[in-house]
Every structure is written in structure tokens, then in C-alpha cells.
Amino acid sequence: YGRECAELDRFVYENPDMVLLFAAGNEGDDANSDGVIDQVPPSITPEASAKNILSIGASEGYRPPSENWGGASKSTWGAFFPWAPFDTDYISDNPNGMAAFSSRGPAADGRIKPDLVAPGTNIISVWSRPAAQLGNSGWGEFAGPYRDGSSRSKYCYMGGTSMATPLAAGACALVREYFLKGRPSWNPSAALVKAVLINGAYDLSPGQYGTGATREVFNRPNGVEGWGRIDLARSLYPEKPRTLFWIDRPQGLMTDQHHRLRYRVTDSSEPLIVNIVWTDPPATPVAYRALVNDLNLRVVTPDGTVIYGNRSPGATVPDQVNNVEMVQIDQPAVGVYEFYIEGANVVFPVENPRQTYALAVSGGGAPVGGRFPDIVPPQVSFVSPGDGAALRGTARIEVSAMDDQMIDRVTVKVDGKINLGSRFGAPYVFYWNTAMWSRGAHTITAEATDFGNNTTTASITVVLP
Template sequence: MGQTIRWKSRAELAASGLQPFTFPWPPPASGLYGIPGDIAELFAEAYAAGARVHTNSWGAPLAGEYSQNARAVDAFTWEHPDMLVLFAAGNDGEDVDSDGQIDRDSMGSPGTAKNCLTVGATENDRPAGSDPAPGLDRNWSDWSSYPKLGAAGHVSDNTDGMAAFSSRGPTDDLRIKPDVVAPGTNVLSLLSSVYDGDGEPLWGRLPEGHPLRDKYCWSGGTSMATPLVAGAAALVRQRLADAGHVEDGRRPSGALLKALLVNGAVPIPGQYPGEVPAGPNPVSGFGRIDVGAAVGPDSRVGFADSPAHAVATGEIRAFRVAASGTQLKATLVWTDAPSLEGLGGLVNELYLQVETPSGEVRNWDANPVTRVTNNVQQIIVDDPEPGVYTFRVRGVSVTSHAPGAAPAGDLRQDFALVVAGAAPEAGDGGALWAMDPATAAG
């Protein structure tokens, strides 16, 4: 949250031996200032204090660009693979051509980073007539920015619909962003104890006499959705700890937390035709967060997250599981090396495939195996046939050795693979169990 300040005049700066850092001068009185030139300093301080989940509700409207800050996120997580960094997607969704559809290519940065978990916003469940009344109690079409969005209805009456302002992808290098979405309209947020009470805070106060009026207020934005997902990430990490899967050192990886959350996410259909494309997409990513589906007691989730599983170019790790439900769902995530600023793209390329019991091979996307664009990949098998499925993680091109991988003669990339709706090939397994590769073929 920005703070109101008084900037020194040019004369005062000169008297102190300083120069204006922006033009025109002075900058606006209210804004987000004090971010260090190298944002790795933010993450390093938290990491040194023991934090392994870092949430950020800020960014710049760079329309999908892989910026210096995005590169800094990737560089830090590359060197600290047990840290999960989250960023808000931004609130720059627009309908410039007034066709009733929110335009693409508005993703904020550093949310364009490859390794962060980027969060967009859905509507919350606070319709008109709720008790207490929502702070922003109107339709999207009443908002001056969205006059043609009548089909979207109220700003918080459909959790299967997107918040119109939520920034859309893809990134300039054609990766899917956001990764996931969460409620971001009419969310109750903490009210600062030093707020002077002059005017309505954010999206408005709770009613007079409400016991939480002095402590909470209404708010909205991907800045609200992101900390909700950060809380979910902390719950996932705690679930891994309770199951004995948290070790000293570099596990669980940030990639595993991200993979579990993405794998548990529920696709949203949208609230009007054309709002949300089917499958992983640049509007809602891989879906709305669902902690129960990610690591709940009935979720039956297997995962691989070992440094020893890392793959080199031309190598394959294969994991065999038995289908045990009405859907088999797998998500692959890896923490990639930082790319060139302004260019982006993957440095190390992996690819996810599955072979069914009948011998059919399914790829994660329609691109050939040799063309990898995303370091988050997912395969869903509905109504799986009985038998053993083999998930393969292929090392397509690995040109930089990942710090999270076991030392080896070859350059290798570690990864996290999560499979839900499955059991080990030879037994039932637990609700949350670690997978080991069945083969390691060239």
C-alpha cells in the first residue's frame, strides 16, 4: 500500500547534492515507493528470516514484458529453489474496442516471471443483498471502464466469472499467465490502525455498528487474490510437513508447492460466452485455487520432487501409477534459469507426456516435443481406463545446471511432478505420497 509523502523541491534536492530520479518532478504524492533497485533484496531478507513463501501485491503495467524485475525473480528462485514467490497479475484488464470482451496482453511485471506463481482475480461471492452489504455494490457495466459488460452482472455474484480488471496474458514470449486465479472483488481486508478516518478506505467500510468495522474494510484487485493464494501455499507446505515430506535443505521445492496448487486448481467456465477459453489459458490460467483438491485427505496425490530425478538433454524420467478415480491429472513445474531481460523464453526445456494402459501417448499441448514454451505443463485424463499409466518427463534441451539438481557430470534440470487420482503401481499408497521413477531411459 502506498503512502502520502511530500517530495523535496528541485532546489532542496540540489542543496542536498541530489538529482530528481524521474521526470516530470515531483512525482505523484501517493504511490508505491522504496522498492530497491534489485528486488532480490526483498526476497533475501525474508529468506534469511526463514520464510519460504513470499507474496507480492505490486507490479508495473508492462503488457507481458519480461522486465528486469521479472528476471530478478527468476534469478533469486533459481538460486533458492525452495522459495515460492507469488505476484499479482495486475489490474489492467480493459475492453478498449468495446466488444464486451476483455482484451488480452495486459499482464503486469514481475508477474511475467517464469518461476513465480502469478495470480489473477475472479469474482467473490458477495452479491447484492448480502449481509453485510458489499462495499462496491454495482454491476460491471456501471463501471465507466466496462460499459459493454452487461452480461457479467454484479461485480461479486459469480465465482466462476473473472474480475473484469484482472490482467490477461499471455506473456510476450507466449507463456501462460496468470497461473491461477482466486477471489478478488469485495474481499474483506485489514484496515490500518493509523487510518485517519477521512473518507472511505479502498472499496468502503463495513456498516456502522459492525464489530469488525474498525479492523477491516472492503477491497478488490489481484492484490487481494494473491495473498489468498499465498495462504493456500502455506497450508500446502504445512500439509507436506505433517506428512513428513519437509526436509532440511532445498525440499520441498517452490516448484512442488506451485505444482500442487496448479494441479488442484479448478477450471472456471466463465459467466458469459467467450469470457474464459477452455483448458489452460491466458485469462484464468489453470483455474481457481482449491486447497482441498490440492492436498486434501481424499485427493490421493502422488508427487516427485527429488534432486536425483533431474534430467539432462535427451533423458527421460518415467513414473508409473494406477488410475484410482474418475479423473487422472498431472502437472509438471520446474524452476528455470533467468532469461535475457526483454526477451524471456525458457532456458531449460522439459516436456510432459503420458502413455495410457492401451499404449496411446498424449502430450501436454499441441506443439511438437521439440517446441517447449511453458515451464508449467498439465495433462488431464477424464474417465481413465483401468490399468497403469506412465508419465514421462523428457529433457528436451538442458543448457544450464539447476542448483536444485543433484551434482552430475551432465547439465541437469530438476522438476516437480504431481499426479492426482492415482495410486502407486503396486499398492494403494497414502493420500499424499512420494513417487520414484520406474525407469531412466535415454
């Protein structure tokens, strides 16, 4: 955990809506020729080891030689590793296999990295004119119908975790759009985007080489696939009877505080998957352990069994390393489950240590009562005027407010004293007659309240010239 990691973690911590992605690297190697890509020592790149980013490895694409694709589709991994099982394995013939070159984790302090994987072999991508002029065609020209004026293809084949990562970035953009255009609309945190993608990811275990001595992937999470291959449809639109529920940015937890959520499983044929992600404060570079604020996910099953995040049933020591925790129960018994999100050791910010998080849960059931308790404050911001604006006459003030469940009201005040009224439905528009007010700077504050009585305020300063 070096300076690059600390800077990236700080950026996301200070800009919690921003999703940053980094390629895990292409340094996968089988130094001892045992048929398994090495995890000791780890080969993950420094930037991809940061806590708050999405680190993306590469799985195989699916362009088998039998379908007469170009690029490297007729090549095997034997060009890099001329021994079994790589020497007979085609580079892009099994989407449940890993790209041999994909860098393996974990991070130096044992954190699970990469976070996710996406296809990264024989990806068809745009072919830049300067690269073509230099004779660089990546993994080969794509002989498709898309050609420029010189009849040269506009596309070529390419591979690497740097091809997997743009696919993952596109998935993040679609997750963000899903929430912004949802009902209700919600501005998702980077932690929620990460949590939803991890929740719906496909576990590649055991990989493409079976369960013998050259087994490629063990049960997730692991330093090969992280939490699995991105499956956007399963993350956002799981097939019935499976459903997705989520919580984002609830009131922050202090040490020894917890949130308790109750979930009823009605269909045991669907795995129950619950995970939390939190945007952790940056650690000191070269810290022995990068985690600063430690939360725990604890699931209690209907028969009283306790399962901690990233731990097997029966384990008594929770995860104290990762800021992503998951519990997966493949055949959950019908009944009520309790999810505890606990503040195990929250030390930052120093003046008021609290840690918020995002939670995603999917399975054959729903929260008891149909929804989780309303523990998430609303989001509120000014549409107009802008901060520092000069106002004259009757000023129009418009506020945007959204909530994960439902907004009750929005109230606007000037200088904390004069109430311009409340609005109980959008659009949240207010009018302020500035004629009788003193010249100079004034503070306008908007307060949004939801039906759980959670409140959030936003303020701007305006000037009456």
C-alpha cells in the same frame, strides 16, 4: 521478459524453497467494447511474467447483493464497461466468473500467465488507522462486530489482484505446512508448492457468460485464469476415490535422459491430472524466449495414445515455452498409464547441465506397486553446531534428515577420514571427542542415504581453538 523477471527467476533458482507471488495487475480492458476482456495486447504486469513465481489473477468473490453485503456488492461492472454483458453483472455474485479488471496474459513470449486466480472482489480486510484518518475506506467500511475504541470498524471491503494474491500466499503457506508436518516430513520446493496448487485448481471454463460470443474463459490453460482458481481442499485432501501423489527434486535430468513412472487407474469416474513444474534458470533480459532448460511431460495411455503436456491428444510437437506442463484426461480408461519426464534441451548450469522438477498427479488410482520409484535424494542439514562454531571437549553433533519415502541411515565423518558412526533412526546425534585432534579448522560431513540408495551430503567447517 525484462530485468525484473530475470532477477526474480534468479532469486528462486538460487533459493529453490522460496515461493514468490506477484499480482497479475488490474489493467483488464475491453477496448473494442465487444463484451470480452482483451488478451491482445496482454495486460499482465512485468513482474508477474517471471517464470518461477506464482502470478495471481482475480476471480469474483461471492458476496451477492441478495445477502445485503456492503462494499461494492450492489454494483455492477457497468461502472467500468457500460455495455453487455458487464452492465448487468454484479461485481461479486459468481465465484466461477473472473473479475473484469484482472489483467490478462499471456506473457510476451507466449507463456501461460497468470498461473492461478483467487477471489479478488469485495474481500474483507484489515482497515489501517492512517488510511481511515485520510478518509480512505477502500471499497467501503465493513459493518461487522470488530470495532476499535472509537467504534470505528477495524475492517473494510477491498478488491484487486492485490487482494487475491494474499489469499494465494496463505494457501502456499498451508501447502508448505502440509508437507513439513506430513509423514514423512518433507521440505517442499517452490516448484512442488506450485505443482500441487495447479493440480487441484478448479477450471472456471466457460466463465459466467456462457459459451457464446462473450465467453469469458476457454479450457485451461489460458491467459485468463491460467490453470484455474485455487482450491486448497482439492489440492491437499481430494475426496475419495481421488488421491494425490507427488515427487519433488529427483535427480536432475540431462538432455535426452528421462524418468518413467507408471500409474494404474482403477476408477475412470475421476479425471486423471498430472503436471510438472520446474524452477528454470534465469534467461537473458529481452530474450525472445525465456525458457532455458526445456523438459517435456509425455503421457502414454493404456491404448498407446501419446499426450504431451499442455497439448491436445494427437499433437506431435511438445510445449517448448512453459516451465509448467499438465495433462488432464477427464474420463481415463482403466489401466496402466506411463508418465515420461524428458530432458528435451538442458543447457544450464554450463559445467554440469541438469534440471530437477516437481510432479503432482491426482486421480482414481495409484502408482503401480503403491508408490513411485525412489528417485528422490534425501534432505540433510546440521542442527548443531553451526558453521564456523568453535568446539571443545566432547562435541555434540545433531543432524536433521528427511526423505520423501524413508531414510535408511545417516553417517557423519570428520575431515573425510574419521567415521563417527551411522544412525539408523532419528534423532541423528553423534559425539566427537576433540581432545586428541589438532587445533584449527576441520570439516564435518553428514551423509544421508535412503532405501533407494540415493545419497545427499552436507558439510560444515568448525574450529578447535
